[in-house]
Amino acid sequence: MVDHVALQRESLNRILAVVRGLGVGESLDVTLDRIVRAVVDVLGFQAVVVNVRVPGDELVIKTGFGPPEVLDMVGETMSHSTWLEVLSKSDRWGDLRFSKDLEALDVEGPVAYRDPDVSHYPTVPAGVGETAWEPSFLLLAPMWAGPDDLLGALSVDLPVSGRVPDAEQCAMLELFAGQAGVAIAEAARTGSAHDEQLQYRVVFLNSLIATAMLGADSRIVEVNGAFEALVGQANSDLAGKAIDDVFDAADTPSEDGQPDGSSDRRVRRPDGRSRWARVRVRRVEGASGERYVCTAEDRTDAHLELVDLRARAERDDLTGLAVRSVALLDLTERLGRGDTPSTVHAFMYCDLDRFKSVNDEFGHPAGDRVLTEVADVLVECAAEGDRVCRLGGDEFALVVTRESLDSVEALARRCVESVAKLAPSDSAAPHNDDGVRLSIGACVFSRGGATQHSAAEIVAAADAQLYKVKRSGGNSWRAVELD
16 A cells, blocks of 8 residues: 655655656657556556547547456547546546546546446455545546647556545646656657656646745745746746745635645735735655745635625625624624723614504615615714624614713714604605604723623613613614623
């Protein structure tokens, strides 16, 4: 069983030895055979086929290793477009693609693949559970010649461990697939390949993935063109910089929970453009010592979409005010603040009087107009730093900081009087002597230090004051101060 392939010096040296000789003075068939043997002997898979692009816009299975049903696939072809569809519909594992059931991907065109017979799969060790490799699983390592231009692909199956490959094994397969692609391209065109250093540079410099090579001190040694385009700096300007000089510190882990240490970080572009990238740094240990590889995937669109979704989730669609959860978060934050002895915080619970009659008599569109007008009035009455929210229905709240209880009551008075003065916005929902009015219950707290009361207690105290106002006829306010 092969464990932690990418971090074991012996396994890495064996892969490097294979890579060093790939395609050097050899025919394509010999190169492909060496690729297959490396996947089996070093990477820990008992079944592999090598798909290679041929004239006619097809990929043909050139060679393979494994049970008879795997070897029978040699010579079968699949169109380039079908391959791209398979890859796009499979799960992304870094540069690899994974499918739990190839047939379930519902791709157009025939698929040149068959699972090995179940009898060939190793017995799953006790306790493996969800990490066990299933017969229907398929792991692909694509080899690219350019954007949407597939050079070939390695299809692997039957892991010796009987488990789903871990991050280290996948990283090793990614590395090897990149080198194998270079060797195949060179061997197919000239019958030979360059040395190990050139192979690495061809893949590195032409990769569509933004990549930076780091030294043992984690400082940048060289970057490829994709990295330059992402960060807006040339290779000569980046050399010697630390990754933290190029990307802000990680604020959040990857949303998809990848166990590879990746994180979404803001790009520090000199031109000030806002860009975000998923940054991943891997250690590669070889005979010359350890070094690091940093890859960065542009996540700007996804980040902006997430920010927009969060903003919309925190805003009421009708009034544009913050929602209840935001009001409670603001209240909780103020509960922990210790300000000057003359400063108080307050939660003001607001409710409209006779609002139901507007909906019943004039319809919900008229009621919606009333709600938006009241929201505008509350915003106008509030000061900078105040939080105005719609709690739901015809209930609103203000979370404020003022100099005294009297200042809070003055704000409540201004809100009540301003709502009462609303001019008619539509004949179907007039604001007259019989129209809606505002009732407010306020709870004032935290005079010169953090209070011991909870947010729930503050809201309940304000609600109790509101209830008293409503019982007395509404169109007024009451406030209570907690120690």
